[in-house]
């Protein structure tokens with residue numbers, strides 16, 4: 001909001017490239033109330049921004065930006081201010097005047113203060129705004145201003161903490177997900193699947209695992225282009241997500257291969273899901289082969305289940321594709 005000051009040639013003459021940050025610092029922390037006032041037309045001035053000190057002087061709960069000066073100041077002060085703003089715009093030079101009263105901690109006080117109005121012009125010389133600085137000696141002893149500055153620092157620390165938390169969440173998402181399909185990446189899938197494997201073994205529960213692969217995916221890439229191939233992978237991932245439950249684990253195992261871990265799901269349930277997925281994708285003219293394995297008594301790790309699903313997937317490919325192979329039953333499309 002204080003950018004217009006930067007456009008003032010006078011300002012740029014006196015400061016180097018750090019001018020913005022100096023100005024921002026003064027705006028935020030200088031213990032004098034400041035306002036940027038927008039010149040709309042003669043006699044019509046609107047508040048564009050108030051600095052934290054000014055906000056504390058008035059009432060930090062209200063929003064002042066976009067409001068006419070009369071919203072902030074009582075009629076007498078407002079009329080005087082508007083007249084002086086008018087002089088400042090007409091003469092194009094700073095105006096300083098005394099005002100008999102002002103706001104401290106949201107309350108009106110009869111204490112003299114000085115007002116400085118500085119015109120802010122565009123590079124073409126048109127005055128569009130005024131910087132208004134209030135010099136009120138009582139301001140500096142206001143405990144509320146000091147408190148407000150502390151709150152401002154606290155607010156910034158929290159803002160920065162929130163930013164870092166978001167960045168951390170993004171990094172952790174990138175470390176665990178496949179960027180193209182948003183499925184879990186292979187490493188994270190295996191970590192989660194291992195945990196699930198241990199849990200279902202511990203409680204004697206069932207577990208289904210589907211390994212699927214798009215049929216003739218290479219030819220989609222070769223004939224329609226790599227972008228079409230990417231889209232096909234995204235379509236498959238979306239279809240999987242729409243088919244399985246939230247607690248199921250979906251991961252991109254590599255290339256065009258996906259693994260779906262279905263905790264507490266037996267052969268019958270896993271087959272229903274596999275068939276639903278295959279026929280959904282067939283409707284979108286994408287054909288997949290699926291190897292379906294379930295937890296067996298002698299399995300030692302999740303890799304044992306994955307290896308069985310992998311062999312069954314190979315059988316599905318060998319047996320003609322667009323089909324599901326499972327240990328006890330073969331389903332043909």
Ligand SMILES: Nc1nc2c(ncn2[C@@H]2O[C@H](COP(=O)(O)OP(=O)(O)OP(=O)(O)O)[C@@H](O)[C@H]2O)c(=O)[nH]1
Pocket residue numbers: 180213214215216217218219221225226227228229230233254255256317321
């Ligand atoms: N567009 C795209 N292609 C990929 C990506 N990752 C791997 N591929 C391609 O996926 C293809 C995998 O093809 P293959 O493993 O030979 O299998 P296929 O053509 O699906 O044949 P079958 O599985 O036997 O039906 C290769 O051409 C890879 O280049 C990716 O992220 N995007």
